Amino acid sequence: MGNYILRRILISIPVLVGVTIISFVIINMAPGSPLDKMVDPNLTAADIAARKAALGLNGPLYARYLAWLGNVLHGNLGYSMTSFQPVSELIGQRILPTFVLMGAALLIGFVIAIPLGVLSATKQYSKLDYISTTGSLIGISVPTFFLGLVFIYIFSLKLKLLPSGGMITLGQDNGFVDRLRHLILPAVVLGVNEAGTLVRYVRSSMLEVLNQDYLRTARSKGLKESIVINKHAFKNAILPVITITGVEIVTLLGGAVVTEQIFQWPGIGQLTIASVMSRDYTTLMGLILFGSVVVIVANLLIDVIYSIVDPRIRYN
Template identity: 60%
Template sequence: MFTYFMRRILIAVPVLLGVTIINFIIMMMAPGDPVDMLVSPKLPAEAIEAKRLELGLDQPPYVQYLSWLGNMLQGNLGYSMITYEPVSKIILDRMGPTLLIMGISLVLGLLIAIPLGILSATKQYSKLDYFAVTGSFLGISIPNFFLGLGLIYVFSIWLNILPSGGMSTLGGGGGIGDVLKHMILPVIVLTANVAGRNIRYVRSSMLEILGQDYLRTARAKGLKEFLVVNRHAMRNALIPIVTVLGMEIPILFGGAVVIEQIFSWPGIGQLTMSSIMSRDYSTIMGLNLVAAMVVIVANLLTDIAYAVVDPRIKNSY
């Protein structure tokens, strides 16, 4: 098992390197550069060129990339071309709010999807089954931005009981209660999306397992249906579900970009959009590196979950 994970970590190194190269090429292909956002167009060409020299944008693309790569290997992601703050500090400051809503949304989504998916499979074609399937399709079909704007209109504008954005009330005392109040709407949107996706997977996986011969044998031996479903069927049904759950973290990480823009949540998603709009190359490279690492870590956690759910996988390493 240890050898397998070490091999996966070694494979991750060229993957991360390839991601950074592709991201850098895409940025170089984009029109304009950060100087366009930093200086007035009325400045003389000499002043604009001096700014380009200061930022190192006069160097060939491969020199700029190698310079960034060398600093990154030393733990230095550079400085923001807009705010001149260390990129690592900017990302760490924004990571906490993003992980907060992502973590809560993932847990709530799974707490809804797994029990509802199991009940839907065990009571196939019942009213509960139709309700779960309909709710699943609604959760998947409704775009995050549409649901978010709808919730803002209902709860913030019409009923005026929840804040429409931000992480705390401006001029207020703050505190946990205030943060939780601001979290409600973005968490609802992300939770609906997570639950909608996973109800279908849990239901279909359970339906496939419930028809297996060994479960009929367990019932024939007189085991109660609760034990048949939760002890024998559930563990085997989780194996294909683990694959889907392993991709939830990267999907949530990407979905946070839209949600944080709509609700003005000060996290990684909002930072990504502002960095793209301002052509802040250093921050964009740092964010892309973090996103790639999130995907790799999610895949490693998925492999660990496989070994926990199915001992046969662990013994095969």
């Protein structure tokens, strides 16, 4: 296992380099410049050139990338071109809120998807199966921003049950309950979309397992159907779903960008939108590198967990 993890880490290095090269080129070739948001009309050409040099926007593209990469290898992600704060600090301040939101959404997705997927598979072609399948398609198809606005309108504006945005209530006791109330709407919005995807995976995995010979043998021995489903079928059907979780981390990161903006959740997604709007190249590159590392680490952890859950899997 140790050798496998080491190989995966070594393989991830050229992947990260490739991702950052492509991202760096796309970001710097896009129309506009960070100077567009900060240049005073009264500045002279010499002043503008001086600011451009201060932001590191002079020189050929490859030289700027190598300079950025060199700083990264020394643990320096650079400074924001708008707030002039260290990029590592900006990202560090927002990691926890985003991870809390993603974790809550993933939990909600599994809580909805596992029972619905199992029931849908065991009662194939029933009304429950059709309702579950239709619901999962709706969960996948409805845009996150639209669902978020609908939830804000219903639960915040009309029913006044939950706050419409933010992470805490200003001027009040910001304890666990207050933070939980702020978390519910964005987590449910992101979780519903996640559940729509997971229901289909759980259902298809269960259907495949239910047709296996060992389940017929279990039934022929007189075991109760509940034991056959819960102890034998579900334990094997959940294994492929575990591997999908690594892929869903990417979906959650992408969904968090939109969800955090709608609910003004102070996480990585909101910082990403702000960096795009202000053309903050340095912060964007730091965010891309951070997202890539999260996805690689998440998939590595999923593989390790899979080998622990299923003793048949061995990585050499």
